[in-house]
Amino acid sequence: MKSTTTTFFLFNLLLLLLHISVSSSAPLLPKEALPTKxxxxxxxxxxxxxxxxxxxxxxxxxxxxxxxTPLLIWLQGGPGCSSMTGNFLELGxxxxxxxxxxxxxxxGVEPNPGSWNRIFGLLFLDNPIGTGFxxxxxxxxxxxxxxxxxxxxxxxxxxxxxxDPIFKNRPIYVTGESYAGKYVPAIGYYILKKNLHLATxxxxxxxxxxxxxxxTDPITQVATHAVNAYYSGFINEKQKSExxxxxxxxxxxxxxxxxxxxxxxxxxxxxxxxxxTGLATLYDFSKRVPYPTRLVTKLLRIDEVKRALGAxxxxxxxxxxxxxxxxxxxxxxxxVKYMVEFLVKNSKVLLYQGHFDLRDGVVSTEAWMKTxxxxxxxxxxxxxxxxxxxxxxxxGYVQKWASLSHAIVLGAGHFVxxxxxxxxxxxxxxxxxxxxxxxxxxxxxxxxxxxxxx
Numbered sequence: 001m002k003s004t005t006t007t008f009f010l011f012n013l014l015l016l017l018l019h020i021s022v023s024s025s026a027p028l029l030p031k032e033a034l035p036t037k038x039x040x041x042x043x044x045x046x047x048x049x050x051x052x053x054x055x056x057x058x059x060x061x062x063x064x065x066x067x068x069t070p071l072l073i074w075l076q077g078g079p080g081c082s083s084m085t086g087n088f089l090e091l092g093x094x095x096x097x098x099x100x101x102x103x104x105x106x107x108g109v110e111p112n113p114g115s116w117n118r119i120f121g122l123l124f125l126d127n128p129i130g131t132g133f134x135x136x137x138x139x140x141x142x143x144x145x146x147x148x149x150x151x152x153x154x155x156x157x158x159x160x161x162x163x164d165p166i167f168k169n170r171p172i173y174v175t176g177e178s179y180a181g182k183y184v185p186a187i188g189y190y191i192l193k194k195n196l197h198l199a200t201x202x203x204x205x206x207x208x209x210x211x212x213x214x215x216t217d218p219i220t221q222v223a224t225h226a227v228n229a230y231y232s233g234f235i236n237e238k239q240k241s242e243x244x245x246x247x248x249x250x251x252x253x254x255x256x257x258x259x260x261x262x263x264x265x266x267x268x269x270x271x272x273x274x275x276x277t278g279l280a281t282l283y284d285f286s287k288r289v290p291y292p293t294r295l296v297t298k299l300l301r302i303d304e305v306k307r308a309l310g311a312x313x314x315x316x317x318x319x320x321x322x323x324x325x326x327x328x329x330x331x332x333x334x335x336v337k338y339m340v341e342f343l344v345k346n347s348k349v350l351l352y353q354g355h356f357d358l359r360d361g362v363v364s365t366e367a368w369m370k371t372x373x374x375x376x377x378x379x380x381x382x383x384x385x386x387x388x389x390x391x392x393x394x395x396g397y398v399q400k401w402a403s404l405s406h407a408i409v410l411g412a413g414h415f416v417x418x419x420x421x422x423x424x425x426x427x428x429x430x431x432x433x434x435x436x437x438x439x440x441x442x443x444x445x446x447x448x449x450x451x452x453x454x
Contacts, residue, residue: 028299029308033094033109037163039310041156043129049141051156052126052133052311054084056093056117062433070207070432071121071170073157075187077178077215079331080324082132082317083124086177088296090417091116091424092124096295107299114421116428121170123160127153127183130324133300133311142327146182146336150190153183157191158204171207173432178360178414181214182331185339192346209343210350210428213360213414217337217368219254221360222266223247225273228363234277234285243272254333262333270359282359284413291415293319341373348403350431350438354412354419355396362408369406376402386437395423398437405431405438 036057040050061069074091076083088096093115097108116122126132128149130142143149161167172191176184188209195203215221226243229235235243250265274282281290299305300317307313343349351369353362370381380401388398388407396409407427412419430436 043152047137075176075180079328080321114425146186150186153187175210177212181216189339208348220368221364259330352407356413
């Protein structure tokens with residue numbers, strides 16, 4: 001009897017060990033989760049500085065051949081935050097997941113039904129150099145302003161487009177969120193200006209830009225925090241006055257051109273709002289815990305995952321780089337509104353916000369939008385804000401005139417695709433394809449100066 005019990009125990013132990021062995025051998029990123037292409041795009045061949053990328057081809061392309069299928073480019077914010085957060089937490093085809101077994105945290109990935117590469121190609125860039133897996137040969141080479149950021153991005157993007165004839169003429173849409181509210185206009189503006197001096201065969205086929213919950217015109221946006229928090233019910237009249245005083249200090253410093261001090265003053269306003277409201281995160285006032293970006297960091301510090309993505313294994317991944325943030329510290333309060341004004345006259349622009357964002361939300365964006373110098377702005381402001389449904393369910397609101405679209409996404413905070421993946425997918429697809437509430441039906445067409453003199 002004792003021998004039988006021992007044999008049974010050993011048999012079960014063997015089965016358990018076999019199960020553990022099989023489980024541990026399964027890759028964290030299954031074959032179907034791997035990018036179509038990934039690796040490095042040099043921005044300075046002399047120093048080796050390069051931008052890391054992952055590219056996912058369209059799952060069901062909008063056209064055959066592929067060379068006419070739109071290509072989306074995604075840029076994260078920060079400054080200094082990795083687009084791998086967008087990839088594995090927001091709009092990429094696979095999202096990081098976490099489970100707990102025997103009090104141990106286990107990471108994995110699962111398909112994202114709201115991925116933005118359902119019918120479009122999708123390119124993630126770790127920008128600027130020094131961010132995420134990107135390589136900065138020295139701290140001095142990290143950009144300090146948006147034109148420098150755009151120059152690196154242009155080199156990386158054209159390098160990618162030239163890597164395969166299938167990319168060369170595809171319609172390009174540059175998208176991003178948060179501090180990419182500056183990156184996106186900067187590279188869009190740079191591309192259109194550069195195209196004016198390039199042969200047709202060398203131009204980048206930029207068709208539009210989309211900015212989610214963006215910081216674009218900081219002097220206007222910093223003035224909205226107190227009134228937004230007050231009328232949202234988070235602070236009282238006394239606290240509102242205190243915040244307004246702090247906001248005026250930031251505005252004064254901008255007008256004086258004391259850029260680094262202005263950034264510090266804005267940070268004090270945001271810290272004040274955080275302390276007064278006691279929220280888990282200003283990025284989404286409905287949440288009880290912050291967005292789980294740490295899961296992306298943990299996943300991308302695993303050597304096996306680095307190898308699978310073609311990343312430099314010696315890099316210790318961080319979701320946001322303090323070094324890059326410090327390099328762009330004096331850039332934070334500088335406006336790129338003039339770049340958006342140029343883009344709306346020469347391409348098309350989508351501004352979208354998650355309704356729950358208390359930092360870079362609807363009020364903040366609308367404040368600077370209505371000050372734009374554009375011949376269509378008055379008609380845009382008079383246009384109807386339409387109720388937007390996805391699959392028969394209320395998704396938000398869309399206001400559009402000519403080349404400018406504005407979308408408010410309900411049930412979402414700062415990371416719109418994380419919170420409303422299917423609705424964000426419907427939004428970006430309809431905007432790119434001029435469908436639904438983003439169509440041009442019933443509108444007069446404003447003259448385009450895309451090919452004309454600047």
